[in-house]
Amino acid sequence: MINEQIRDKEVRLVSEDGEQLGIMSSRDALKMAMDAELDLVKIAPMAKPPVCKIIDYGKFKYEQTRKDKEAKKKQKTVELKEVRLSPNIDTNDLNTKVNNAKKFITKGNKVKVTLRFRGREMAHVQQSRHILDDFAALLEDIAVIEKPAKMEGRNMSMVLTEKR
Known part of the structure; x- marks a missing residue:
């Protein structure tokens, strides 16, 4: 006034x-x-x-x-990056995805880890949950689970953020 x-x-x-x-x-x-x-x-x-x-x-x-x-200018926007996995992923492929997620998290972004189910893979949803758990365990030194694993249609996803 x-x-x-x-x-x-x-x-x-x-x-x-x-x-x-x-x-x-x-x-x-x-x-x-x-x-x-x-x-x-x-x-x-x-x-x-x-x-x-x-x-x-x-x-x-x-x-x-x-x-x-x-x-x-000084404020930083946090982006949500996505890493997609499939239920029959091999260990080396999983390690590559973990390294990508590590890069995203160290830059200050959030990472959405999505496990995609196609066709008959939908019958073995619960057995595949361990893949997301292993993914989170591999990143537990730098990241925490913001949103736990949850089924959304044909995808199971969780969100990881940087440890404070």
């Missing part, structure tokens, strides 16, 4: 150079801002009384968008 939009009876006023000017009525604060040819901007609306600052509103808005952009 700026200038006339501020409807509070009393406000804590801060000058443009950060100096505390004390608590006063919002009308007096607005008058001081007009004398300085600047805007009265409500900085902390939840404080008792609300904190207002005498500043150039356009410059304030620009600084705020710049800070937001800077914060957005």
Whole structure:
């Protein structure tokens, strides 16, 4: 809120150079801002009384968008990578898939391990659960199970994330 939009009876006023000017009525604060040819901007609306600052509103808005952009640059998005397995996978193939998953996890991504069943493989779903358990056991030094193994249609999947 700026200038006339501020409807509070009393406000804590801060000058443009950060100096505390004390608590006063919002009308007096607005008058001081007009004398300085600047805007009265409500900085902390939840404080008792609300904190207002005498500043150039356009410059304030620009600084705020710049800070937001800077914060957005620094934040990292976590991707969900998928590793697909089949019930009759060999040990060396499983080790290769484990190494791929290890790379994904060390980069900070989550890994969804999917065990695909096709045709008659659907009859032996429970016997194949150990493949996912072994996969998790091979990665237990760097990863934890976020979502345990669960059947979803013809696929059984679980999600692994980096250990904190």
